Amino acid sequence: MLLESIKVAIRIRPLNTRDLEISDKSTLKVTDQETLVAIPPVEAEVKQVKKSYKFNWVFDQIATQKDLFEKTLEYQVLSVLDGMNVTLFSYGASGTGKSHTLMKMNDDYGLLIRALNQLFQTIHNRKRKIQMKFSYIEIQQEQLYDLLNNMNGNLDIRDDVEKGVVINGMREIDVTSTQEVINLIQYGKRQKSTKQHEVLIFTIYIQDMVGQNNEIQISKFIVADLAWLDKSGQKSASIQVLNGCISLLSEAQTKKIQPFIPYRNSKLTKILKDSFGGNSKTLIIGCVSPSVANYEETIQTLEYCSMAAGIFNQGTIKTIQQSNQHEDIKSIYDQLINENAELKKQLNHKSNQKPLNNEKEQTKLYEENIIEHFNNEQDINQSIFKYQWEIEQIKFNVNENQENLQRVDGIDRNSADKLRFQIEQDLKQLHNYQEQLVKFQKQASNFSIQRRALEENVNQSNLSNSYKLYLTNLIEKHVLRVEVFEIKLKEQINELHRSQHERIMAIQRSQITLRDRIIADQRKHLISHGKNRSVQHYSQIDTTTEVIDGTKAKLKHYPLPKVKDHYFNKQAYLQRKESPKSIFSPRLQTPLQLKEKKPYVPKTPHTKILDNLSTPIIPKSNPLAKAPPSKLIDSQFMVALPLITTNRNLSKFVYDWRGSGYKFVEDQKNIPSQRELKKVISSKQYTQQSLDKSFFTTSSRSTSAKRVSFKQSLLLPGKVHESPYVKGFINKEIQRKMKLKQLNQKMMKATKNK
Numbered sequence: 001m002l003l004e005s006i007k008v009a010i011r012i013r014p015l016n017t018r019d020l021e022i023s024d025k026s027t028l029k030v031t032d033q034e035t036l037v038a039i040p041p042v043e044a045e046v047k048q049v050k051k052s053y054k055f056n057w058v059f060d061q062i063a064t065q066k067d068l069f070e071k072t073l074e075y076q077v078l079s080v081l082d083g084m085n086v087t088l089f090s091y092g093a094s095g096t097g098k099s100h101t102l103m104k105m106n107d108d109y110g111l112l113i114r115a116l117n118q119l120f121q122t123i124h125n126r127k128r129k130i131q132m133k134f135s136y137i138e139i140q141q142e143q144l145y146d147l148l149n150n151m152n153g154n155l156d157i158r159d160d161v162e163k164g165v166v167i168n169g170m171r172e173i174d175v176t177s178t179q180e181v182i183n184l185i186q187y188g189k190r191q192k193s194t195k196q197h198e199v200l201i202f203t204i205y206i207q208d209m210v211g212q213n214n215e216i217q218i219s220k221f222i223v224a225d226l227a228w229l230d231k232s233g234q235k236s237a238s239i240q241v242l243n244g245c246i247s248l249l250s251e252a253q254t255k256k257i258q259p260f261i262p263y264r265n266s267k268l269t270k271i272l273k274d275s276f277g278g279n280s281k282t283l284i285i286g287c288v289s290p291s292v293a294n295y296e297e298t299i300q301t302l303e304y305c306s307m308a309a310g311i312f313n314q315g316t317i318k319t320i321q322q323s324n325q326h327e328d329i330k331s332i333y334d335q336l337i338n339e340n341a342e343l344k345k346q347l348n349h350k351s352n353q354k355p356l357n358n359e360k361e362q363t364k365l366y367e368e369n370i371i372e373h374f375n376n377e378q379d380i381n382q383s384i385f386k387y388q389w390e391i392e393q394i395k396f397n398v399n400e401n402q403e404n405l406q407r408v409d410g411i412d413r414n415s416a417d418k419l420r421f422q423i424e425q426d427l428k429q430l431h432n433y434q435e436q437l438v439k440f441q442k443q444a445s446n447f448s449i450q451r452r453a454l455e456e457n458v459n460q461s462n463l464s465n466s467y468k469l470y471l472t473n474l475i476e477k478h479v480l481r482v483e484v485f486e487i488k489l490k491e492q493i494n495e496l497h498r499s500q501h502e503r504i505m506a507i508q509r510s511q512i513t514l515r516d517r518i519i520a521d522q523r524k525h526l527i528s529h530g531k532n533r534s535v536q537h538y539s540q541i542d543t544t545t546e547v548i549d550g551t552k553a554k555l556k557h558y559p560l561p562k563v564k565d566h567y568f569n570k571q572a573y574l575q576r577k578e579s580p581k582s583i584f585s586p587r588l589q590t591p592l593q594l595k596e597k598k599p600y601v602p603k604t605p606h607t608k609i610l611d612n613l614s615t616p617i618i619p620k621s622n623p624l625a626k627a628p629p630s631k632l633i634d635s636q637f638m639v640a641l642p643l644i645t646t647n648r649n650l651s652k653f654v655y656d657w658r659g660s661g662y663k664f665v666e667d668q669k670n671i672p673s674q675r676e677l678k679k680v681i682s683s684k685q686y687t688q689q690s691l692d693k694s695f696f697t698t699s700s701r702s703t704s705a706k707r708v709s710f711k712q713s714l715l716l717p718g719k720v721h722e723s724p725y726v727k728g729f730i731n732k733e734i735q736r737k738m739k740l741k742q743l744n745q746k747m748m749k750a751t752k753n754k
């Protein structure tokens, strides 16, 4: 069992035109990300004063749906795939944006759609067999209707020991994508009357494919969009019951008592029973209006929400087939309960025989003392567990985010910044929790001494033996109860480790698939290009000849990219009988980026220069399209520029050429800038001969067929050339300029004559 406090986020909606007609003043002031102050309007009663409220999150008028999702639900909702129940509901007066926040299904999606996207994406990435079923119901004047089956009349709710709250006869439809759910909601909405509570239930069945005992975990994601008023415009009766339950639970929490909570008084609270005080991670979005006109309702919402924020739930993971260990614990527990009942019976019997009022009262005092001690012990153990759990989770998240950061750093600045921020926040939180944990552990270390003191007190008392026996048994019972509880907590932590491990495995699997894809892409690419072109020039890159699919192909081997070892299973790759050197991955890309399939163009000293030059786009019909495009500097020379042509083959070719362009140049550092080039050209220092020399030195020993030449349409990037290929172009250009000059002269003459 783990304790999980109900989380509450407050969202303030913007003032609308109706509000502005009354006043443009806001009654709410957000002071930080967790606090807001309610300022009574001037007309309000004198008694009212400013009041500050603290929640898990406060979102002001400008917060977006995305902000809300990322901060509140994004990670929490994934617990449902680890067997926890998750509940999300909105709470607040009419028109405060409850449906907008939860249910918006177009443009700026609400939390539901975002959560579903997240869930389905994760389900697709996981190896376990996960099935999701969707049910959609409406509560209308204490009657429950199935919106996916209008043949179903008023449905019945019952409590099931294994499955929790169950709605008899409710239709459950298998869903595999967000779109399917949207379609069903749209269908359901047609059956729905306005101003009613609607509840969406997603039941998740998870089969453990790895374990031997074939367990199926069941968990629920419940989303409730509540109506504040009923059809007659009165405050909904179910909301009033809900309010009652919240205040009783909150009171119980502060006074540490076990009260009776009237869940059964309304259908809504019956359904939400597990979400309050049950086994659920619950998130409440309290929606409020900042308008002067809605002040009363706003205060009501804030009061109930802050009460709800103090409630703790007990999270347990439910499985259909319990494991043996679980059975053992259950039987120990049952046995203890029976023993206790038996002892009580014996004691009653004895006390009926000889009423020993004084002794009885003394025993009662001892009893209270013992119970208080063990309640304290249990509370502290629960807190220790809660912090251990959170610490484990944060550590895992930090690790995961740090690895993600390594992958996106330098590629996607936005994501990297976001990750860095998240890591920083998590580390702060981690530090905080570790401090708390130490505090609680210190308190826990005194427990065994205190237990012994209790026993000694009982033994040294003047009580008769039967009372002493009762009290020592009581102590023993509680010791066992605490031990059973500790076993359960350890089980929970083990479960957490197991699910974290599974997540890492899933990531690794996707990394391997990704790398296989990169390798396959590269091979395809090399086969189609390796045949037509010499690879001699890549002097620093190894080349080999291999027979691939019956074709002899020259492959160039690029160095292996740096990838974190555990993300790259070298062993698995070597078993494919290839040298790891032959993989060329420009950079390990995230699966998302791979989808876009952007060619990777590394920044070389050339691209820096070339990027500064404007890039002409040359049509296919132009003879120049066969060569990498160039820029005319004067009638004799041109500078080679980076691609771009409409010819697909060429652009691929040039992409290769760009990718390794610096291999052609002897002295990379001395590539002239555009200004320097112009200077050189005007001083005519650069002759055709010197150009050729610098151009061909790296391939001087190779045959003319292989060497890079103008005939093969390759130009030296950033250098100046004279080429027969550009002659036609140049001549045309000169002709055009001359024509223009003649035309100008004609015009000038004509105007002079006038």
Ligand SMILES: Nc1ncnc2c1ncn2[C@@H]1O[C@H](COP(=O)(O)OP(=O)(O)OP(=O)(O)O)[C@@H](O)[C@H]1O
Residues within 6 Å of the ligand: 012, 013, 014, 061, 092, 093, 094, 095, 096, 097, 098, 099, 100, 101, 195, 226, 227, 228, 229, 287
């Ligand atoms: N944060 C927001 N940003 C922009 N518009 C909002 C926001 N919150 C609410 N609105 C708008 O205010 C109007 C009322 O919102 P909505 O219907 O969601 O309220 P509600 O609380 O669900 O009301 P009811 O209880 O009557 O169903 C809608 O037109 C909605 O688009």
